[in-house]
Each structure stands twice: as structure tokens, then as C-alpha cells.
Amino acid sequence: MSGATRTANCASRHWVARGAVAAVLALAFLPLTGCLFTTRKLPIPKAPAITQTIAPDLLVKQLNDRWDALHTLYAKVEIQASTMNAKQGVEKDYTTFPGIIMIRKPEMLRVYGQYPVITAPMFSMASDGKNFTLYINPKHIAYKGPNELTHKSKNLVENIRPGFFMDALIVRGLAPDDWCMVTTDTQTVEDVKKKHLLLMPEYILTVMRRKPGSQVMQPIRVIRFHRDDLLPYEQEIYDQQGNPETLVTYGAYTDFGGSRYPSTVTIKRPQEEFQIVLTVDKVEENLELKDDQFQIEIPPGVKIQALQ
Numbered sequence: 001m002s003g004a005t006r007t008a009n010c011a012s013r014h015w016v017a018r019g020a021v022a023a024v025l026a027l028a029f030l031p032l033t034g035c036l037f038t039t040r041k042l043p044i045p046k047a048p049a050i051t052q053t054i055a056p057d058l059l060v061k062q063l064n065d066r067w068d069a070l071h072t073l074y075a076k077v078e079i080q081a082s083t084m085n086a087k088q089g090v091e092k093d094y095t096t097f098p099g100i101i102m103i104r105k106p107e108m109l110r111v112y113g114q115y116p117v118i119t120a121p122m123f124s125m126a127s128d129g130k131n132f133t134l135y136i137n138p139k140h141i142a143y144k145g146p147n148e149l150t151h152k153s154k155n156l157v158e159n160i161r162p163g164f165f166m167d168a169l170i171v172r173g174l175a176p177d178d179w180c181m182v183t184t185d186t187q188t189v190e191d192v193k194k195k196h197l198l199l200m201p202e203y204i205l206t207v208m209r210r211k212p213g214s215q216v217m218q219p220i221r222v223i224r225f226h227r228d229d230l231l232p233y234e235q236e237i238y239d240q241q242g243n244p245e246t247l248v249t250y251g252a253y254t255d256f257g258g259s260r261y262p263s264t265v266t267i268k269r270p271q272e273e274f275q276i277v278l279t280v281d282k283v284e285e286n287l288e289l290k291d292d293q294f295q296i297e298i299p300p301g302v303k304i305q306a307l308q
Helices: 003-033 056-069 163-169
Strands: 072-085 090-093 097-104 108-114 121-127 131-136 141-146 179-191 196-210 217-226 232-238 244-250 253-256 259-262 264-269 274-285 303-306
Touching: 056 179, 056 196, 097 163, 108 163, 163 232, 163 244, 163 264, 253 274, 259 274
Parallel strands: 141 303
Antiparallel strands: 072 090, 072 097, 072 274, 097 108, 108 121, 121 131, 131 141, 179 196, 196 217, 217 232, 232 244, 244 264, 253 259, 264 274
16 A cells, blocks of 8 residues: 555544544533423422421321221211223213211111112111121112121122221221331322312321231231321222222311311222212211111011122
8 A cells, every 4th residue: 555545544534533523522512502402391389388297106196086086977978889890991880879878886887878869768788897788679689798708709799898888988097906107298289170280298107017927017008198187088908918909089178067077988999890989968976876777677578698
């Protein structure tokens, strides 16, 4: 190779190197000039007017005190039920109907359902805490069985138990063998009416129980409190395997003649794929509720089916 050719090749490599350096420098300084990015305004979430702070043990005490002070509950509600089949992609909403719910601690429960137009009973369910009776008037059939569901049926009605009503309608206090921890979080939610975002600081109370003979802690419940009023707005209840069994959302709290209670209670049962929404019209606490109000008289000739 001649000397001239070598000189030309070297010059060519020199300019290529200079071009590469220039490109790298350009990429390095372009962000400083704003050529590789754009900016846009994002909605700024509004913080609540009040954000309360409370120690974990006081939050638990407040929950326990509220539970201890409640002995009975009488509520008039509107009940709307929905079922869903995720595999088929089908959801069915049933007509809303009026109902009455009565609770007496420790575990007494009575639920009435009436037809939405005519004043006639649709169904009635009663429980003493161990066993329950469900009477469906138009079908002239009654179900009796234990409160705890031990065998799931393809018939949705046979899987309904009074326990999840109790757990959803009253946020229980902690049992002596419960363990808990409290964490904080902040949710960003949309106010559809006012068309802006809201910051919702919250406390998360996780209730656990140690499995016998094990170091494993079993989740029992997760209760979420808004920090503006320190009242529960959501509750997740787990089964023995740690799967979410009941999901409850509490609407805005309303003063019902001295009793602060959620205006709506939404109960979701993901495993059975159904939902119940209770719109609360009236609530009275600590009324005298007698034993016979938690008993159902089955008319003669009605078929009684025993459940497991």
C-alpha cells in the first residue's frame, strides 16, 4: 500500500471518529435544550381538610370500644343482589327489595326480605350463632343447617350463611388471641361530581392469629380507616386458607338519630360470585330485641332441607 493511500485511510478514520464524538456530545446535551422531552400539566390531588393521627393501640381501643358499646342493631334497608359468572362473562342484577335486619350479640341474627311492590314476605333467615333457618316463602321450602359452610353446593342459595352478614354489618373488635399491626397509606380517588382528584390518607389494621404449633400467622381481617374521621370504610375477611372470603365497602357515614352508621354496605363474596348492596334507611342501636324475634315458624307442609 502506498504512503498516499495510507494517509487517506487515516484521514478517513479520523473524520469518522470526530463524527462519532460529535454525535455522542449532541445526544448528551440535547436533553438540556428540551429537544428530547415534552412537559404537560397533571391534575394535582387535593388533600383532605382534616387528617387525624392516632397511635396504633388507641386505634384498636377505639374499635374495641365501639364494638363493646353495641349490644343490638335494628336496620331498615333496601337490598339489591347481583350474581356473576366470570367464565361465561355474565352478570345478573336482581330487583331491589326492602328488608329488615336485626342483630343481638353475641351471634343472634334475623333478616327479612319483602316483595318490592306488595307488602308480603319474600324470605326470612334466623340464626342463634350455631345453626340457622332460611325460609323462602314463594317456593314453600326451608333450609336448616350449621352456620359454618362445610360443603359448597352448586345451588347458590344453599351456600348462603348468616355469618358473613354479621361480619359485614358490624366491624368486630379484636379477640384476646388476635395479633395486629397498623400501617399507613394514601389512596388517590376521583371525585366524579367535582371533577378532581382527592388524596385519602388511611390507616390499615391487619388482624392475624397464630396457627397452633406453628410460627405462621394466619390473616383474619384487614380493616381500612379514613384518617379524616377514623372510621372503617373497608374490610377484607379471609378464610382458613388465607383466601379473601368477604369484601365489604362502607359508604359515607350518616347520623341516624345519634347512631353513626354507613349509608351503604356493599358485600362481595368472590368465591361464590355474588354481591349484596344494602342501602340503609334507618338504624337503631341497643333496642330490646327478644328471643322470639330471632325464631322462624315454618308453616305445616313446608319441605325442610337439611344443609351441611
